[in-house]
Amino acid sequence: MKTIKIRYFAMLREETGKDWEDLKTNASNLVELFDELKGLYHFSLPREALRAAVNNSFCDWQEQLKDGSEVVLVPPVAGG
Amino acid sequence: MKTIKIRYFAMLREETGKDWEDLKTNASNLVELFDELKGLYHFSLPREALRAAVNNSFCDWQEQLKDGSEVVLVPPVAGG
């Protein structure tokens, strides 16, 4: 088991009701983590509509997770 | 004979020593006017390096001159 900090923004913040959480998980990569979270929160956005970042860098969904990693799930952006 | 007001700027102002003059001339178009002025002032710039405007619009060198027209001889510009 590892502990992953996950931060939620915009639509995902509203759907989870959380700004962030520490999740104990066996997920080895971002795909498995997303599937686990989708089971908990029934996100309306599919994974294909999101990007993910680990420790302040955008990553491939295949990125492996380490204990203590901070993950941001990034819904479609609209800055500017 | 017609009277043409001619305005000089930049290098041409320095070479003529004038901001403007009223010239009595038989020149029928801008080419003839330029040649007459070149005879008077020995401009260092050839006609091909200049543009000309009559009554606040840029014109072809073939433009006919009318009594009372205001002519600007325009050396290479460098605004901005």
Place this chain on the structure above:
Amino acid sequence: MISFSITDKEIDSSTLKEKLGTAEDGAILVFEGVVRNHNEGKAVKSLFYEACESLASAEAERIMTEAVFKFGLSRIVCVHRTGHLNVGDVAVFVGVSTGHRGEAFAGCRYLIDEIKHRLPIWKKEHYLDGSHEWVNCSHHGHNAKHEHGEVSV
């Protein structure tokens, strides 16, 4: 000198602009994205911007470094606003200075395009009819890549 920040205060363009320009710089270009009263046919009342500040700052640093490398920009100042904004408020400021105008235009355009496409910043539009919506999040799934590239200004 390159600088990016996120603020929930009004963007003070005059003060930011003073940071641009050196004795070698002949061109200063400042882009401001402003809240419009309409978007895609709907009348907009106000906006709410939300950002993941740590990730946005890290990604903005990468974008600005790319812009310096590609366009030889001398100075860059970027600021993005968060929180509730009304029509006419400045949402984003992108200012650059450099020797010549070609690089200033290309570099400034690059910066605002990449900021809009890449930074983790989200916009909820509140419409005059009382409805609201997270922009770019409503039509999802079939063409996510395109949606990430969708922009409003």
Place this chain on the structure above:
Amino acid sequence: MISFSITDKEIDSSTLKEKLGTAEDGAILVFEGVVRNHNEGKAVKSLFYEACESLASAEAERIMTEAVFKFGLSRIVCVHRTGHLNVGDVAVFVGVSTGHRGEAFAGCRYLIDEIKHRLPIWKKEHYLDGSHEWVNCSHHGHNAKHEHGEVSV
């Protein structure tokens, strides 16, 4: 609203920028051309700009009308300075606002390019070595058309 003027006073960018932007405008773009300390390898001390104001104003009106037609600009404010300028002084201000940024960038670039190529404004550079020169007037004759298009920023 389109506006062009020539002034021998310092250009006050902040005040000019306030004239830009309507509730429909999402993009404001301001270009400033600034006196650099060098040009084509020579150290510049100061500049002297001279304009034929009546012809410049008439031609600027044509340029701005073209820009509105081509790029749908909502507002345009252009000011060109004349007289003696020092390094760091703003020589030209071109501000535009419109709905989207694509048109703002294209329109602003069009305006400054045309202003530099078409307006009867001349620049004498005074160099640190004591010499001076009317810019673009020194090499003449063989390629006049090109010289008219030569620009420094």
